[in-house]
Amino acid sequence: DGGITQSPKYLFRKEGQNVTLSCEQNLNHDAMYWYRQDPGQGLRLIYYSQIVNDFQKGDIAEGYSVSREKKESFPLTVTSAQKNPTAFYLCASKGGALNSPLHFGNGTRLTVT
């Protein structure tokens, strides 16, 4: 079955450590996105990529980095520069047609102590 896989589901890190969240899709989608969601809040865009080897900052990119070396993969690194990294992180992808919806992975819940 086609879909988006995020791993791990839960991640625990100590403050000061960088951590990388995995996102893989086999939907053959060009566009991929990373969102952050805090409790009771909406989705905030961290980074997005329209095509391999290209990505753009979203609204809250500070303290995060991404790469897009393969169409299928869009990993997100949460660096120690991110002040409040504890959150629910959602990866998504989108097909090329204007009326194509976004498909989400199951999310990674990151806790930094």
Place this chain on the structure above:
Amino acid sequence: RKEVEQDPGPFNVPEGATVAFNCTYSNSASQSFFWYRQDCRKEPKLLMSVYSSGNEDGRFTAQLNKASQYISLLIRDSKLSDSATYLCVAIMDSNYQLIWGAGTKLIIKP
């Protein structure tokens, strides 16, 4: 003013009732619209696309009003399992920019 606005709720509705909520958008470049459902601590899941001609799927009806720049979601004969947060999203004509509403929380009570 936010580009896409939703009443955060919560909407407390008795089981079996009909409930409707809107999502207004300010950018006329918005071209495509969708409703998503998000359960607590889960990822958003696509509920339905929104067309100006209307879109019905069982108990759910979505509508787009371009002149007034809002989309609506109507849920008939609500079930306990409809309790969730409903998110709307507008896709700009650039095709890759998406603007999300913050969500409307719906609670269906027995």
